[in-house]
Amino acid sequence: MVERDAAPLIGAALIKDQVKRLPDAPGVYRMIGDDGEVLYVGKARSLKKRVTQYAQGRFHTQRIALMVDLTRSMEFVTTRTETDALLLEINLIKQLKPRFNVLLRDDKSFPEIVIRRDHDAPQLRKHRGAHSIKGDYFGPFASAWAVNRTLNTLQKAFLLRSCSDSVYDSRTRPCMLHQIKRCAAPCTGLVSLEDYGALVDEAEAFLRGKSRAVMAKLSAEMQTASDEMEFERAARLRDRIRALASVAQEQQINPESLEEGDIIALHGEGGQACVQVFFFRGGQNWGNRAYFPRVDKSDEAADVMAAFLGQFYEDKPIPKLILTNVEPADRDLLCEAFALKAGRKVEILQPIRGEKRQLVEHALTNAREALGRRMAESSAQSKLLVGVCEAFGLDAPPERIEVYDNSHIMGTNAVGGMIVAGPEGFLKNQYRKFNIKGTELTPGDDYGMMREVLRRRFARMVKDEEAGEAAPRPDLVLIDGGAGQLAAAQEIMADLGVDDIAVVGVAKGPDRDAGLERFFMAGRTPFMLEPKSPVLYYLQRLRDEAHRFAIGSHRVRRAIDMKKNPLDEIEGVGPGRKRALLHAFGSAKGVSRASVEDLAKVDGVSQALAQRIYERFRK
Known part of the structure; x- marks a missing residue:
């Protein structure tokens, strides 16, 4: 009698078999379907107890039942604490994008402002990505428009340079930005490095929320200049004060009670969701952005909020305070995980009265309106894709x-x-x-x-x-x-x-x-x-x-x-020799016309290198 191989376990039967070998310890589990597709990533205080719930076959929604039926294998990772499990879960969800998880989409990086501290005359500029430059970073700003507006204000108010170091080092006279009163021109010595440093300190104080103190100081200086009959200096100070005051006028909301924090509001409707995020830093509104996470109509609002917060702050700076309209599931655990990442206390609150409540209500209104617009656009887009399908004789409306x-x-x-x-x-x-x-x-x-x-x-x-x-x-x-x-x-x-x-x-x-x-x-x-x-x-x-x-x-x-220099392609000509050649002959064209003897007279250029440069331009 020939024995047949037993059919492989699938679905609830497979999960029930896996439970026998699971520890009563925190960790992360992955449910995997056909062809290795990761269906779901979850975390648990006790892997054994959590996975047992799937094995019992009693599910709150058809979606969970479908997920269990599609499961062909499972993978487990034990962790030291439940907080570690939460952080690992967030990382895996962003990396694997499982079909049955709430998923944050369109997760782009945010621009920041950096005051570089690796130069005698610190540079003010926009920045994205890792903090690899020595300096003071301020952000996030919700959009390039928001950061550009603030940079424009800072240039008017504090006259800090925005040029690159190479441009700074090569200036012999002030540039146009100085002419239009947006730079103090430290490159040509029109302002001493000590006085320029004082401007940098004022800009830093303004970005850290001390705008009123900065404006009061400038107002006092303006009054002193006026009393001493230095009317041109008083006029320059007046223009700087106006630039700072314009920030408060342009921003719709500048709360008195919120120095640093993010306002996050969730609105769901028709199986879709919108999360509106407002950024407040230094008592200033640094813009807002709408997100549309992938959700299911059966998802609870608290679970959606928790999933959004975890994925949103996985690679972003975390503020001291996060205000939400929905208390996220596992709020205390999220606070603990965020504090671990930020190295300080982080609070997640659902305000019920006062100005903070008004801020959350304002964000919720924006979320509701944004979702309404998106649903209307989606309806129109769906009709267009049906029309494309008919025009080209496709089997179904194209998804991509x-x-x-x-x-x-x-x-x-x-x-x-x-x-x-x-x-x-x-x-x-x-x-x-x-x-x-x-x-x-x-x-x-x-x-x-x-x-x-x-x-x-x-x-x-x-x-x-x-x-x-x-x-x-x-x-x-x-x-x-x-x-x-x-x-x-x-x-x-x-x-x-x-x-x-x-x-x-x-x-x-x-x-x-x-x-x-x-x-x-x-x-x-x-x-x-x-x-x-x-x-x-x-x-x-x-x-x-x-x-x-x-x-x-x-x-x-x-x-x-167009910016490439032909000298860059010559072996043996590095930045130092290139600078010496350009200084000696004025331009790459001047170098190309030079004789071997003239080239060899330049510091650092040997006879052999001079010959190589000469031949390179005469190929």
Whole structure:
């Protein structure tokens, strides 16, 4: 009698079997489905007790029941404390993006302001990313607009330099910013480094919330200057005070009772949610931003708020106080985890009266209005995607559309651009640019450029899929061009085995007139859409966005190339010798005209190096 292998355990049966070997200790568990897809990541004070609940087969929602049914394996990590488990859970959710977790989307970094302290004349500038520069950092600001507005104010009020060190070191006379009274010009000695340092200290005090003390000090100085008949100095101080006062006038809310904190309000409706975040630092409103986390209609508001807070502050500075309209689940545990990361006490409160309550209500109103706008836009977007489906004969409305375009000037600095759109509009964090690298291409060969871009994009997708990794696959590819571009695209797609993706060429009308575009698809004669069709307008927007992105990427690359110095390409010419050569001959062009003897007279340039430089410019 032949014994058959027992069927592998799945779902609740598998979980029940796993429970037998679990410890009564804190940790993180992962539920994994077919093809290694992570379905859910959770944390527990006791792994054994928490996972036992899934094994019992009694679920609050159909969504949890579906998750259990789809489970094919589980993974566990024990931790020292429940706080460690929470931090690990947050990290894994952001990294793995499980299907059944509440997920924060569009999580971009925030700009900050930094006062650099690694120079005798500290520089004021915008900053993103790690704090790798020695200096004082202030933020986060909700948007580039908010940080630019504050920088503009600081320049008017404190006259701090914003130029790079190389520009600073090369100045022999004040720049335009000094002429328009936005820089004290320490580069040329118009202000002593000691007096400039006092301006830097005032700017730092203002950003730390001591704006009233700074304005009072300036007002006293203005009065003194006026009493001493120094009316020009008094006028300059008056202008600086006006710049600082304008900050309070521009901001809609400047609370008296909130020195530092974030206001976070959650509003859910129709299976969707919006979280509005307001930033207050130094008693000033530094802007707000709306987030739309991925949620399920069965998710409790407290769970959504807890998941949002954990993921939001996973890679951002945590303020001393977080005010919310919904008390998050495991509030005390979150406070403990945040305090561990921040190195100080962090409070999460749900205010019930007073000014703080008004701030939360204001944020909630913004969240409600933002979600209403998004739902209206989503409805219109869904209709457009249905129209695209009908126009191109697709099986279903596309969830992901990729649009490609190239940009170059006579074949130089060629760049390919890819933009992505879907039911939620443009997905700008998924845009990609491709610097054209093919050495066999004839300059200006648009077909060859398109082949290279598509080959690189879809070869990477195929590689990721073969490795079992999640790779975004488009439902529709739009390319800028007609029959020739379509044939080039189909050739590459067929070679890579991804010819099941719909590809459409969009050719501009006669004289590049919008509204007269012709569309090219395999197996169909070229066709046009109704001139005033909303779907046509939508496709035009997609094409124009791809064109804008490709041109922007091309201009950036061209600007970088224009700034390159031919001396950089010569072996043995480092920053010091380059500076000496430019100082001796005025420019790279002057260096190119110099004789070997003249070149050898420059400090640090040997006879052999002088010969190498001379020959390099005469190739």
